[in-house]
Amino acid sequence: MATIRKLRDKWQAQIRLKGIKPIAKSFDKKSDAVNWVRVTESKVTLGTFVDPRASDNVSLSKLIDLYLDRIRQQGRESKPETSRLKRLGRVLGDVSLSRLSVYTLSGYRDQRLLEANPATVIHELSLLTRLLRLAGTDFGIPLPQGVPSIRLPKMPCGRIRRLSEDEEQRLFAAAKSDPEMHDIILLAMECATRRSELLSIEKTDVDLDRRTLTLRKTKSGLERVIPLSMVALEAIQRRMSDGVKVFNLSPSVVSQRFAAISKNAGIGGLRFHDLRHEAVSRFFEKGLTTVEVAAISGHQSLSMLQRYTHIKPEHLVKRLDTLVKVALA
Structure with a gap:
C-alpha cells in the first residue's frame, strides 16, 4: 500500500508492503512521487528491489575495515593491496556506498591521473570495483544502482628491459x-x-x-x-x-x-x-x-x-x- 501526501513544500511518498520496512522518499513534484511509487512497487513484486538504506548508512571506510578484518583473519593481507585501500579511504572514505556514483569515481580517476601513472590508477579502481561487488555478495550491503562502471585509463606499454x-x-x-x-x-x-x-x-x-x-x-x-x-x-x-x-x-x-x-x-x-x-x-x-x-x-x-x-x-x-x-x- 502506498500513500502520497503534501508535507510542507514537498511531496512525500511512502510504501508499506509485507516483509519489508516502510520506505519513504520526498519529491518536489507529485508526478515524480507517483512514478517512484509505481517503479518501486514493481521492483518489490519482481523481487529486484534493493533497499538503499543499508548502503546509505555504510561509508567506504567502513567497508574497507570489514574487508581488511576478513583478509587478516584469513592470513591473506598484502602490503600493496592494503596501501591502495588506505589511499582510497583517505580520499573517498567518508562517502556512503550509495553515493559512490560514476561521477564520483571518474572524478577520482581524473584527479589521481595527475599524480600517478595509469597502471597505478587501474589497480586502485579495479580493487575498488571488486570491493563494491563484495559489499553485496559477502557483507550483505547491496548497492541500489549496482556497482558503478567507469572507463579505466589506457594501459601504458609494458616496460622493455632484457638482459644481454x-x-x-x-x-x-x-x-x-x-x-x-x-x-x-x-x-x-x-x-x-x-x-x-x-x-x-x-x-x-x-x-x-x-x-x-x-x-x-x-x-x-x-x-x-x-x-x-x-x-x-x-x-x-x-x-x-x-x-x-x-x-x-x-x-x-x-x-x-x-x-x-x-x-x-x-x-x-x-x-x-x-x-x-x-x-x-x-x-x-x-x-x-x-x-x-x-x-x-x-x-x-x-x-x-x-x-x-x-x-x-x-x-x-x-x-x-x-x-x-x-x-x-
Whole structure:
C-alpha cells in the first residue's frame, strides 16, 4: 500500500508492503512521487528491489575495515593491496556506498591521473570495483544502482628491459659475494616469481621428489604449483637450512642488495622485477605455450602476459632460420 501526501513544500511518498520496512522518499513534484511509487512497487513484486538504506548508512571506510578484518583473519593481507585501500579511504572514505556514483569515481580517476601513472590508477579502481561487488555478495550491503562502471585509463606499454648475455654473466659474478641474493636472483630468472612470492616460500612448499614449488601467497590470492628446473632445485636445496622459510630477507633488503649488485656489475636501468619479465620471455623463446607460461607466471589474462613478453629479435631470426631448414630438408 502506498500513500502520497503534501508535507510542507514537498511531496512525500511512502510504501508499506509485507516483509519489508516502510520506505519513504520526498519529491518536489507529485508526478515524480507517483512514478517512484509505481517503479518501486514493481521492483518489490519482481523481487529486484534493493533497499538503499543499508548502503546509505555504510561509508567506504567502513567497508574497507570489514574487508581488511576478513583478509587478516584469513592470513591473506598484502602490503600493496592494503596501501591502495588506505589511499582510497583517505580520499573517498567518508562517502556512503550509495553515493559512490560514476561521477564520483571518474572524478577520482581524473584527479589521481595527475599524480600517478595509469597502471597505478587501474589497480586502485579495479580493487575498488571488486570491493563494491563484495559489499553485496559477502557483507550483505547491496548497492541500489549496482556497482558503478567507469572507463579505466589506457594501459601504458609494458616496460622493455632484457638482459644481454654479458650483463647476465656480470650480474651473477657480482652476486657471488652475496650467496643468498645470488640464489634469489637465480630463482627469479628460472621461475618468473615475484619478489613477494620468493620471500614467502617455506620449506614445506618444496617437493624435492616431484621437483615442484607451491606458491601460497600470490598477488592474485590463488595458490599455484610451478615446476623447478634442475638449476632452480639446486638453488633451493642450498637454502634448506634451519628455520621455516627458505629465504630470510625482507623485500626492502632484497631491493637494496639487488641495486648494489647491479651497480657493482656496471649494469644500469635494471630493476628486480625485470627478472620476472626476463623469465617469461625466455619461457616463450624455449617454446612453451601461452597456457604453460601462464601456469608458471600466474598471469590471469592474456593481455597482461603479453605486456610481460619481449622476445629478442635475434631469437626470432634463429627461429626463422630453423623453420626454413626444416622446410627444405
